[in-house]
Amino acid sequence: MKFSYLLKVVRAHIKPVIIGTILCTLLGCxxxxxxxxxxxxxxxxNASTTMYITVGAETAEELGQxxxxxxxxxxxxxxxxxxYLGGDAVKQEAGSRLGxxxxxxxxxxxxxxxxxxxxIVTLTVNGADGEVAANMANMMVSLAQExxxxxxxxxxxxxxxRAMAPQEDAAITSNASTTRSAIKKVIKFGIIGFCAGxxxxxxxxxxxxTVVKPRVMDRRDLEGLIDAPVVGVIPTVRGK
Numbered sequence: 001m002k003f004s005y006l007l008k009v010v011r012a013h014i015k016p017v018i019i020g021t022i023l024c025t026l027l028g029c030x031x032x033x034x035x036x037x038x039x040x041x042x043x044x045x046n047a048s049t050t051m052y053i054t055v056g057a058e059t060a061e062e063l064g065q066x067x068x069x070x071x072x073x074x075x076x077x078x079x080x081x082x083x084y085l086g087g088d089a090v091k092q093e094a095g096s097r098l099g100x101x102x103x104x105x106x107x108x109x110x111x112x113x114x115x116x117x118x119x120i121v122t123l124t125v126n127g128a129d130g131e132v133a134a135n136m137a138n139m140m141v142s143l144a145q146e147x148x149x150x151x152x153x154x155x156x157x158x159x160x161x162r163a164m165a166p167q168e169d170a171a172i173t174s175n176a177s178t179t180r181s182a183i184k185k186v187i188k189f190g191i192i193g194f195c196a197g198x199x200x201x202x203x204x205x206x207x208x209x210t211v212v213k214p215r216v217m218d219r220r221d222l223e224g225l226i227d228a229p230v231v232g233v234i235p236t237v238r239g240k
Contacts (some may be wrong), residue, residue, distance in 0.1 A: 013205050020201040028193025029186050034181040041134060047134035048124040049163035051141055053077050053148065056156040077154050078119045082112045085123060085140055086149055094139040098132070108136060120160065153171035178206035 010017060055074050084090060095105045108127035114120070123140060125133040141159045148157045 011051050017201050019196040024197025025190050025194040028189040032186040032189035045139055046124055046126055046128040047163040049137045050120050050122050050160040052120050053157055074119050078114055086112055090143055096137050098135055134163040134165045
């Protein structure tokens with residue numbers, strides 16, 4: 001089948017090609033915008049603080065423990081501290097002292113980790129508001145310090161650094177970077193939608209008018225239809 005015929009078919013149905021291509025381009029852009037918006041909603045601000053526990057020396061001496069055993073006791077008590085901080089009761093108490101409701105606390109999650117070498121515990125609060133997340137992290141450390149006074153074998157919970165809300169400059173830089181990435185993503189999916197729509201619609205038109213509704217374009221098409229040889233062809237004389 002001649003390319004000129006295929007081009008003629010496409011040109012004869014150029015309106016659906018243009019409309020379909022525009023719709024696919026818009027769909028690609030809309031999908032990109034939706035995915036960017038979903039990612040920004042799910043994005044959380046982190047506020048972290050670190051701490052370590054002090055095991056009373058008198059306790060180790062009373063039990064006659066060696067240095068290795070004393071170190072193991074620090075590890076054990078650090079795990080006890082992590083278990084305590086990971087409980088929902090601590091999160092709710094910290095939120096209550098900060099004036100937050102249960103609905104507000106749903107947007108904030110707590111992460112905990114222990115450094116195996118130093119036994120330092122890292123507490124991270126994730127949430128939409130960096131200042132609130134920092135205040136929650138610091139309040140949970142205060143609760144842990146109060147709790148440590150009632151636990152045998154722990155002298156104190158020592159906070160190394162207070163949690164701080166992200167700096168405004170860093171937040172502005174992050175937002176600008178996110179905006180650039182969002183624009184690039186929308187353009188990328190718009191181009192993909194344009195190319196995919198153009199290809200699919202053109203192919204659909206070609207299939208419809210060459211397979212579903214075939215036309216005789218030359219002698220080979222005619223011989224295929226009637227299963228007989230063509231004796232002669234009368235040429236088309238233009239202008240007469």
